[in-house]
Amino acid sequence: MLTIGAAQLESNVLLAPIAGYTDRAFRLVVRAAGHQGMQFTELIHSRGICNNCKQARDIEQFDTIDQPLGVQIYGNDMDWLLEAAAWAEAHGAKVIDINMGCPVDKVTKTNGGSMLLCNPDRTTRMAEKIVQSVNLPVTCKLRLGWDRDHITAPHLARQLESVGVQLITIHGRTTKMRFKGQVDLDGIAQVVAAVKYIPVIGNGDITSDDDARQMIEYTKCAGVMVARASIKYPWLLRDIEYQLSRGSNAPELTLLDKCRLIRLHFDHMQKFKSDRDAISVMRGRIAAYGNTMGHIKPIKERIRTMKTAVEFYNAMDDLEAALDPTWKRVPSEVFAARAVSVPA
Numbered sequence: 001m002l003t004i005g006a007a008q009l010e011s012n013v014l015l016a017p018i019a020g021y022t023d024r025a026f027r028l029v030v031r032a033a034g035h036q037g038m039q040f041t042e043l044i045h046s047r048g049i050c051n052n053c054k055q056a057r058d059i060e061q062f063d064t065i066d067q068p069l070g071v072q073i074y075g076n077d078m079d080w081l082l083e084a085a086a087w088a089e090a091h092g093a094k095v096i097d098i099n100m101g102c103p104v105d106k107v108t109k110t111n112g113g114s115m116l117l118c119n120p121d122r123t124t125r126m127a128e129k130i131v132q133s134v135n136l137p138v139t140c141k142l143r144l145g146w147d148r149d150h151i152t153a154p155h156l157a158r159q160l161e162s163v164g165v166q167l168i169t170i171h172g173r174t175t176k177m178r179f180k181g182q183v184d185l186d187g188i189a190q191v192v193a194a195v196k197y198i199p200v201i202g203n204g205d206i207t208s209d210d211d212a213r214q215m216i217e218y219t220k221c222a223g224v225m226v227a228r229a230s231i232k233y234p235w236l237l238r239d240i241e242y243q244l245s246r247g248s249n250a251p252e253l254t255l256l257d258k259c260r261l262i263r264l265h266f267d268h269m270q271k272f273k274s275d276r277d278a279i280s281v282m283r284g285r286i287a288a289y290g291n292t293m294g295h296i297k298p299i300k301e302r303i304r305t306m307k308t309a310v311e312f313y314n315a316m317d318d319l320e321a322a323l324d325p326t327w328k329r330v331p332s333e334v335f336a337a338r339a340v341s342v343p344a
Contacts, residue, residue, distance in 0.1 A: 013212070013237050019102075026265065029268065048158075075110070097139045147174050157195050158194045168191060183204035194211055222241065254326060259291055263313075265282070
């Protein structure tokens with residue numbers, strides 16, 4: 001269980017907002033894999049929401065299955081942020097999250113994202129106005145600081161709590177580190193210790209259920225947020241929930257289970273966007289998905305070079321026809337023997 005203001009969640013495992021990835025189609029795949037917790041949209045510029053950008057249109061396709069859902073906004077203009085928060089509340093968000101941790105230049109150069117770590121007092125006043133403008137819990141996602149000489153997250157988290165922010169997510173790196181080096185668990189623990197009443201969620205380098213358990217045990221954080229590893233393993237959040245609630249490993253998905261999730265992702269992309277989008281996305285994702293499935297290089301190559309949706313479905317039909325339903329991974333020697341009947 002996780003409490004965010006008045007919101008009671010069944011799970012303390014959250015899906016991170018990932019630009020270019022956590023659209024509605026992908027979120028529903030993660031939910032289909034078994035995740036019960038809060039998921040976040042891609043980070044969306046506050047001005048983009050007000051101008052009906054494609055990420056905003058994705059949220060407008062409201063679905064009661066895609067809940068609980070948090071909308072993450074970023075920016076530095078107070079009027080745009082307030083309007084974006086109101087829009088998110090009106091479109092079914094359960095939580096509004098303010099991005100204070102994105103290290104990407106195009107975000108920080110607009111004085112958004114992790115640039116907000118550099119002026120804690122101004123950032124706190126901004127958060128307070130957003131808190132006062134909506135009837136939803138407001139949360140914030142931070143990094144430790146701009147660099148090792150400017151660690152501001154503990155102080156900022158304490159200030160944000162004082163103005164009504166209901167949850168802090170802390171990525172255990174600085175802005176300058178981007179995604180290099182190791183996550184600093186001690187840094188996350190310092191943020192946990194800095195607040196009095198609100199939950200702190202740990203984030204960074206969680207690629208297995210053991211990583212999640214270790215982070216919680218070491219830092220005493222209230223839960224974890226999974227980001228990049230979910231792109232390759234959309235069932236990882238389900239595995240972590242199982243480990244944390246039962247103390248044992250979740251039953252491993254079979255290869256056919258993974259095939260069904262890949263099909264579902266493609267189907268959702270077609271439904272919510274277009275054939276063109278579905279083909280483009282799956283060409284890029286099949287390598288990550290395929291790396292969890294053993295020796296399926298001929299199928300991966302067919303999907304990577306496909307030009308039509310029919311080619312995708314034909315490739316998946318051929319893969320599934322060659323599989324033993326009980327396999328967890330395709331043994332390379334078995335698939336190599338059977339692959340002679342699969343069209344190149």
